[in-house]
Amino acid sequence: MVLKNRRQGSRLTVHLSGELDHHCAKKVRQEMDRLLADTAIKELVLDLRGLEFMDSSGIGVLMGRYRTLSKRGGKMRVRNLSGQVERVFNVSGLYRIIDM
Amino acid sequence: MAQNEMAMQFDSRSSNEGFARVVAGAFALQLNPTLEELSDIKTAVSEAVTNAIIHGYPGRIGRVEMRARIDGRVFEVIIADRGVGIEDVAKAREPLFTTGYGAERSGMGFTMMETFMDELEVESAPGQGTTVRMLKRIGREKDPEKVR
Numbered sequence: 001m002v003l004k005n006r007r008q009g010s011r012l013t014v015h016l017s018g019e020l021d022h023h024c025a026k027k028v029r030q031e032m033d034r035l036l037a038d039t040a041i042k043e044l045v046l047d048l049r050g051l052e053f054m055d056s057s058g059i060g061v062l063m064g065r066y067r068t069l070s071k072r073g074g075k076m077r078v079r080n081l082s083g084q085v086e087r088v089f090n091v092s093g094l095y096r097i098i099d100m
Numbered sequence: 101m102a103q104n105e106m107a108m109q110f111d112s113r114s115s116n117e118g119f120a121r122v123v124a125g126a127f128a129l130q131l132n133p134t135l136e137e138l139s140d141i142k143t144a145v146s147e148a149v150t151n152a153i154i155h156g157y158p159g160r161i162g163r164v165e166m167r168a169r170i171d172g173r174v175f176e177v178i179i180a181d182r183g184v185g186i187e188d189v190a191k192a193r194e195p196l197f198t199t200g201y202g203a204e205r206s207g208m209g210f211t212m213m214e215t216f217m218d219e220l221e222v223e224s225a226p227g228q229g230t231t232v233r234m235l236k237r238i239g240r241e242k243d244p245e246k247v248r
Contacts, residue, residue, distance in 0.1 A: 023114035084139035
């Protein structure tokens with residue numbers, strides 16, 4: 001699992017690549033929370049182009065970060081989902097609350 | 101491929117989640133599945149193995165068993181642990197149900213298994229462990245109710 005980020009004003013873009021399962025969830029959660037500790041960040045964009053696998057543990061990570069952003073009146077967007085990741089995302093119903 | 105079987109055991113360490121789903125996927129390759137069918141199997145196995153690791157053996161390392169079988173066009177996989185077991189299986193299978201054990205569980209593990217496989221059976225008893233049996237028919241018209 002590789003996590004890269006880019007900051008543009010109040011927007012933080014995080015690129016996730018590799019596989020996001022329970023094994024990697026803790027590391028991703030901690031790294032994203034470290035970045036989101038800066039409360040000036042109001043928009044989180046998750047770019048999942050390089051993400052090859054995600055299961056419901058990954059959904060848990062996304063939901064948690066969504067809550068963090070919501071609490072500060074911010075928003076979260078997810079982009080470049082494909083294949084297996086998109087199928088899991090669709091089943092989770094997350095597309096109802098997260099902008100694509 | 102008429103019939104074939106495999107079985108393995110591994111420690112309930114999270115690093116084995118990826119290992120187990122790759123093995124299950126590689127075994128299923130004999131059925132010449134589509135990419136979607138293959139990722140469905142890997143996702144469902146990942147969910148079942150993660151459950152065994154987190155909920156079957158909380159705070160300790162136990163053994164997880166995975167058995168897979170091919171019979172005609174049917175792929176069957178069984179994930180079993182001898183851990184704490186589930187008191188109320190029907191409740192555990194409800195979407196969004198979570199024990200709260202471990203941070204930020206989405207409560208969608210069984211929902212993923214049900215959606216991506218054709219059949220799901222869960223047998224469990226407190227103190228006895230949990231056995232999850234899943235079945236998927238490969239290479240047929242998809243059920244329109246299922247997610248694409």
